[in-house]
Amino acid sequence: MxxxxxxxxxxxxxxxxxxxxxxxxxxxxxxxxxxxxxxxxxxxxxxxxxxxxxxxxxxxxxxxxxxxxxxxxxxxxxxxxxxxxxxxxxxxxxxxxxxxxxxxxxxxxxxxxxxxxxxxxxxxxxxxxxxxxxxxxxxxxxxxxxxxxxxxxxxxxxxxxxxxxxxxxxxxxxxxxKNLPNLKKPEFWDQLQLKQKEYFVLTLHRPSNVDTLQSFSSLLKKIVSKSKGLPIIFPVHPRTQKLLSTANLTFENLHFVSPQGYLSFIYLIKHSKAVLTDSGGITEEASVLNIPCITFRDSTERPETCSLGTNKLVGKNFNDIDLAFDKLYENRWAEYQNIPKxxxxxxxxxxxxxxxxxxx
Incomplete structure (x- = not known):
């Protein structure tokens, strides 16, 4: 056929x-x-x-x-x-x-x-x-x-x-x-002096989060304020990076990097303290890797990542974001349970x- x-x-x-x-x-x-x-x-x-x-x-x-x-x-x-x-x-x-x-x-x-x-x-x-x-x-x-x-x-x-x-x-x-044995350390790892479990991975692309500079900037400022100075690695399109730079949205521990290949991106997730995202697929990968995942959305098409995985929905509610980070720092995050099949x-x-x- x-x-x-x-x-x-x-x-x-x-x-x-x-x-x-x-x-x-x-x-x-x-x-x-x-x-x-x-x-x-x-x-x-x-x-x-x-x-x-x-x-x-x-x-x-x-x-x-x-x-x-x-x-x-x-x-x-x-x-x-x-x-x-x-x-x-x-x-x-x-x-x-x-x-x-x-x-x-x-x-x-x-x-x-x-x-x-x-x-x-x-x-x-x-x-x-x-x-x-x-x-x-x-x-x-x-x-x-x-x-x-x-x-x-x-x-x-x-x-x-x-x-x-x-x-x-x-x-x-x-x-x-299949690819866990083949993961590659990103080129910027040593330059930024990253250490395992001592940095965050950030991805944002949903229109509700990035379409207006005001919304985008307020969310970024909130994330940085809760990071305790740990590096935040943000793979971002160059056009978005230029926009953020011209808007003075620069923070000492927020590092814009180019979009990563699969092997280096999964390496970043696997060794991070937590993933901060509005993606759906990344919540699946973070869950299976047993990495805490804070998701800036009010709903998800992958509820199993919340019930059996490591995903927590916080939307853009600053109080919920505070509570999620508190739980993370207190080592009270849910562990991954096997999702069927x-x-x-x-x-x-x-x-x-x-x-x-x-x-x-």
Missing amino acids: KITLVAGARPNFMKIAPIIHAIEKNNAIHYRLVHTGQHYDTNLSGTFFKELNIPQPHSNLNVKSGSQAQQTAAIMIGFEKELNQNPTDLVLVVGDVTSTMACAIVAKKAHCKVAHVEAGIRSGDLHMPEEINRMVTDSITDYFFTTSETATTHLLKSGVPKNQLFFVGNVMIDTLY WDGKAAERIVEIIANLYGC
């Missing part, structure tokens, strides 16, 4: 990599990897092919930046040409980025079956573009591969037949476990199911 794998943004590559490795063990399945180009910075996507041991894409749509509508349209136009030139039996999309939704729509209109990896997760926040992408993708998907029982329940409640649902676990964790074998389950569905 022929399967087209779609990746477009940084998190997609961590999810696609173990699926490719599992497919390569089955001689009856032939895959084609399509990179939409949604993330085109080398540090956001280019280094991932080498680090995660996956081949260069068979096709790159090169859509690059633009508004949500512009990116969606460009991806759809490019992917329609891709499918016309390279027919396939199944289009597999992962995650919840613009590429996920756009390619799923094109595939269905081309009468191709669609499989969605990480289906069914919901934050309940329609202000998040990702939430809309998830809902649209799942409304037209044929095969749903879920990371948790909660996600499966969401889909069942929406009317998805049980025989199209497969609880397989988390492919992101497959990649994490987050065992490094999710991709194997996915490929086995697809092989059974298509008789190969």
Whole structure:
């Protein structure tokens, strides 16, 4: 059988990599990897092919930046040409980025079956573009591969037949476990004189946190005030760094660094005192690594990282932020408990199911 794998943004590559490795063990399945180009910075996507041991894409749509509508349209136009030139039996999309939704729509209109990896997760926040992408993708998907029982329940409640649902676990964790022996110390580690468990890792990108300079600056000032002078490592896009610098948002212990490759970023997380973020995927990695995680969001599509992991939602409530840091410094943070099927074998389950569905 022929399967087209779609990746477009940084998190997609961590999810696609173990699926490719599992497919390569089955001689009856032939895959084609399509990179939409949604993330085109080398540090956001280019280094991932080498680090995660996956081949260069068979096709790159090169859509690059633009508004949500512009990116969606460009991806759809490019992917329609891709499918016309390279027919396939199944289009597999992962995650919840613009590429996920756009390619799923094109595939269905081309009468191709669609499989969605990480289906069914919901934050309940329609202000998040990702939430809309998830809902649209799942409304037209044929095969749903879920990371948790909660996600499966969401889909069942929406009317998805049980025989199209497969609880397989988390492919992101497959990649994490496989690459733990290969982690690399970042180049700036010695220069900044970082010490294990004596620094924070910070990532912020949600519009609710970074769209206005006032909101962004007040949150940064609060984080710095609670850091007790420990280094805060903030991988940030150069444009954002320039904005922060011109706004005099510079602090002695806040270090802006360039976007990191996968192996060096996970190294940073693994050896940090805590992760401070508004990301979803990073809360998964921090939890499995048993690293405290303070999340500046009011909701999460990954509730298992709070109930069984190390994640604590604080939103932008300064009182909640204070309480979280107090708990951290008092060594009262929750320990990671095993999340069902987050065992490094999710991709194997996915490929086995697809092989059974298509008789190969």
